[in-house]
Amino acid sequence: MAWYKRMEIPIAITTVFALYMIFEYFFNVPALKPVTSSLLVFVEIMGVFALGLGFISILMVHVPNIRKKRLYWPYSIPLLILMFFLTIIGLPTWAPTPPKEYGTSLWILGYLHPWFQFLYLNVIVPADATIFSLLAFFIASAAYRAFRARTKEAAALLLAGVLMLLKNAPLGTAIWMGFADIGTWLIGIPNMACMRGITIGIALGTIAIGIRTLIGRETGYFRGGG
């Protein structure tokens, strides 16, 4: 295998930069600040390239979908049309001589352009919010089917769920203010204790993954799984 294809190289790069960033985070060394800042900007630039990658990835999935007329292929057409359309009109272009009221620059196209604003206000926002709102219907149906007191644990979950519903609904607290106190206690004491446990567990897991990455045992982040 050619030397530049060896796995040790990306592992070494990851380890060196990770150790540097950890050192810089925990030991506030002013002399290192400009280096860190440049590194972070570099990461940001690299990350923005991922947008282009996403664009290509969508093309690679949906163009063959249409050509081969796979299942649900007609949905790929509006997706691609809107992707190109929004990308083109979303790209900022500056007018060479902007009117005074706009200061030093004016976007001919870009996200402040009336076409983009029209699509954003009248298509994207309502469509996105509508999809999310459908959850209300599914949750109502799912809660009805799932909240059955089949066991003591399920009964406790059911009771806690109902009390939280009564706390969150102004009608519940209008009937009896005690629902607000009970709900606040539930979210502030037992919930907080559980969430602390989960948060600490996630932190420990993250540290473990970090250490495995540093010593080259975690290779899932390159070469499609290592």
Added chain:
Amino acid sequence: MSKSVWERMMDVDRRVIYLLVFILIMWPLVQPMGLPVPIASITKSVYDAVEAVPDGGMILFSADHGFASIGENGPQLWGFMQQVFDLQARKPGIRIIFFGFWMEGTLITDTYLKNLGKGRADPNYGKTYANLGWIPLAETGMAVWAADIHRTSAKDMYGNDIGTLPLMKDLKTLKDIVDKYPHVLFITVESGTPGLPEFLRQWQEPYNIRKIVVACTAVSTPGMMPYVGTGQIIGVVDGLSGAAQYEVLIRKPGEASAGTDALSMTHFLVIAFVVIGNIGYFAMKGRKVS
């Protein structure tokens, strides 16, 4: 064989539930009930923290949510924006910087600024407040922005070089902001990742930003409570009901106040169906045992 009443109670057609949810959402919107909205202590803490920003203080305002959650985050953002500009009118030394780590959030901020008569055409823009727009790359973006604002947000939302904005000219890093302004309040309206935990890691600890208030979707509130308990955040505006409470506190009833009646009705519908389902379940269980 036809189903018994108990079986029917256990297995109501989901289309019936959907129809009732639809009716109970629409009815209070058409015919508001005007139910009283009790104020939770975690919401009041947020309101008090914003009101406590002194003349000469700085408010960092981040909209970190998408269009999907606009039903909950929209009224929260709108409530905060009305309050901070009212506050600035009373205390002219207050400065506000808007930005966001979710692209959609910054577009909504811009729309609300326009609704308030603010934005790029306002003569005070760039002097007393600025809108830096979207900062990409989530947690990494937070670290980059904090370390070098002018390189990360080279242009504001409207394409101006931020070095030309009097407010931003001398603010090159988050440390500059903290050093220049003795009182910095950070407001984040959010619905997921990146959100509060990332801000705590990248901003609160390294830059000692102690005054943080959060508005989030109701489903995220349980995850915020440990940070309230430790004092890392001052309070939480909890979903639509929190937004309605906030509207009561700022004395500007709006979308959230109208929506809470629908929230009440649908919550009670869910409770009613849960009770019906359980009656059916226990009746069937009793019959099987006998």
